[in-house]
Amino acid sequence: MDIPPHALLERMLQQKIILQLKDGRVLAGRLLGGDEHMNLVLDEVEEKTHEVTRRLGRVVLRGSNVVSLQAPMGTAAKAA
Amino acid sequence: MDIPPHALLERMLQQKIILQLKDGRVLAGRLLGGDEHMNLVLDEVEEKTHEVTRRLGRVVLRGSNVVSLQAPMGTAAKAA
Amino acid sequence: MDIPPHALLERMLQQKIILQLKDGRVLAGRLLGGDEHMNLVLDEVEEKTHEVTRRLGRVVLRGSNVVSLQAPMGTAAKAA
Amino acid sequence: MDIPPHALLERMLQQKIILQLKDGRVLAGRLLGGDEHMNLVLDEVEEKTHEVTRRLGRVVLRGSNVVSLQAPMGTAAKAA
Amino acid sequence: MDIPPHALLERMLQQKIILQLKDGRVLAGRLLGGDEHMNLVLDEVEEKTHEVTRRLGRVVLRGSNVVSLQAPMGTAAKAA
Amino acid sequence: MDIPPHALLERMLQQKIILQLKDGRVLAGRLLGGDEHMNLVLDEVEEKTHEVTRRLGRVVLRGSNVVSLQAPMGTAAKAA
Amino acid sequence: MDIPPHALLERMLQQKIILQLKDGRVLAGRLLGGDEHMNLVLDEVEEKTHEVTRRLGRVVLRGSNVVSLQAPMGTAAKAA
Numbered sequence: 001m002d003i004p005p006h007a008l009l010e011r012m013l014q015q016k017i018i019l020q021l022k023d024g025r026v027l028a029g030r031l032l033g034g035d036e037h038m039n040l041v042l043d044e045v046e047e048k049t050h051e052v053t054r055r056l057g058r059v060v061l062r063g064s065n066v067v068s069l070q071a072p073m074g075t076a077a078k079a080a
Numbered sequence: 081m082d083i084p085p086h087a088l089l090e091r092m093l094q095q096k097i098i099l100q101l102k103d104g105r106v107l108a109g110r111l112l113g114g115d116e117h118m119n120l121v122l123d124e125v126e127e128k129t130h131e132v133t134r135r136l137g138r139v140v141l142r143g144s145n146v147v148s149l150q151a152p153m154g155t156a157a158k159a160a
Numbered sequence: 161m162d163i164p165p166h167a168l169l170e171r172m173l174q175q176k177i178i179l180q181l182k183d184g185r186v187l188a189g190r191l192l193g194g195d196e197h198m199n200l201v202l203d204e205v206e207e208k209t210h211e212v213t214r215r216l217g218r219v220v221l222r223g224s225n226v227v228s229l230q231a232p233m234g235t236a237a238k239a240a
Numbered sequence: 241m242d243i244p245p246h247a248l249l250e251r252m253l254q255q256k257i258i259l260q261l262k263d264g265r266v267l268a269g270r271l272l273g274g275d276e277h278m279n280l281v282l283d284e285v286e287e288k289t290h291e292v293t294r295r296l297g298r299v300v301l302r303g304s305n306v307v308s309l310q311a312p313m314g315t316a317a318k319a320a
Numbered sequence: 321m322d323i324p325p326h327a328l329l330e331r332m333l334q335q336k337i338i339l340q341l342k343d344g345r346v347l348a349g350r351l352l353g354g355d356e357h358m359n360l361v362l363d364e365v366e367e368k369t370h371e372v373t374r375r376l377g378r379v380v381l382r383g384s385n386v387v388s389l390q391a392p393m394g395t396a397a398k399a400a
Numbered sequence: 401m402d403i404p405p406h407a408l409l410e411r412m413l414q415q416k417i418i419l420q421l422k423d424g425r426v427l428a429g430r431l432l433g434g435d436e437h438m439n440l441v442l443d444e445v446e447e448k449t450h451e452v453t454r455r456l457g458r459v460v461l462r463g464s465n466v467v468s469l470q471a472p473m474g475t476a477a478k479a480a
Numbered sequence: 481m482d483i484p485p486h487a488l489l490e491r492m493l494q495q496k497i498i499l500q501l502k503d504g505r506v507l508a509g510r511l512l513g514g515d516e517h518m519n520l521v522l523d524e525v526e527e528k529t530h531e532v533t534r535r536l537g538r539v540v541l542r543g544s545n546v547v548s549l550q551a552p553m554g555t556a557a558k559a560a
Contacts, residue, residue, distance in 0.1 A: 005119035033245060068142065092220075164355050272408075296470050302468065304464070326515070342503070387503065462548065
């Protein structure tokens, strides 16, 4: 019943996730990898602001900037 | 009599908790897991602001953004 | 004569303490536990602002948000 | 399928990348090296602001200032 | 001739010190103990602001909030 | 082809570098040494602001304040 | 030719140094000791602001608040 954070990150691989950053930006992208600092690799990244969507492609994020990862609804059942 | 923080986190598993974040946001959700950095996994997350409730679903939170977890009243007696 | 911080924390167990947080909030509650990062478990927590007292119940606080713990006057003589 | 952050950094060597810094600056340059703290070495660095492009040449960046590295589109297929 | 910081902290035990905190507060109190993170235990603590002196009694301070400890003039000669 | 950050720092020894600090200051000086935290020793340091150049002489910089070191153009070929 | 930061700190012992703090304060004092976190012990400390000089005597500084130490001109030749 207990799902540690690293296990959910593994389940989210290849899924579209939404990422909240400390600087207020919100990124959407497909999760390709991560490590114990929550450094993340994302693909097909889009940064959505009020009116504009910027395509950023493949991105490495330093974990210290991450606030939260939001799984798309319904991915919880995917096996690790 | 001494309840270390990690022990209370374990007792809170599967419970609805309220989470205070450093950026001022307040999240409510069911605790699915956590680790020694206070990285957390929550399900059925809702972000409540003055007038709006946003449903975020399943969320991984990086521990460095956490201020406090508030247990719902009355869960203290639940065995670990 | 030398009282290390962790020893005073242990003496404060089950006592009412006042907690100063980095975000300016002041909490009062009974100390149930803590660890080496100064992550704390408190019970019967109240957050007191200018005019309002909010009851928060049982709370886990991440140590990085703690500025100081203030023992109630007169608890110093309690054995560890 | 899992690409850890350090592996993508290695793939990006010698590639032109775009770097987002915590102080808001955006740098473009060729990645020459990096380490586990995300300290980076870049060459042919340009800092682009609204109207001006400053040439900075070879730069060492302390990892704690890095928000994200953006690979140029289409480099993902390069072998590590 | 070389006095490492932890040695001066030990010399200051039982002395009245003045403490500068990162949030701008200035505390005066008698040093009862400390550890390698500069977490401190103080007694008879007073917080002095422009016009008011608040008595805080016994206090545990998290080291990450400390800027500096100022020894009272003339304590340097006290043996460790 | 891969130049790790510490290797470029070694190549920069005795060179004039430009240093960007987190508090916005820009320092120019000759690099005399550094360590794994990017603590740096610089000589003949000058702090250049809009209109004034202050000579600071020999300086130890704590690495946590460093954003980036910029090598003077053309030093890349110097052997380590 | 390579002077690591800790070696320059040792050379600076008993010298008058100027200290830049993160909170913008500038302190002058004689360096009595330090450790690997750049926690420092200073004596005969003076805090100089625009018009006032405050004498602080003996001070322990937590390293995380230090930006830089500036050696007085001409001390470089002193043997370690």
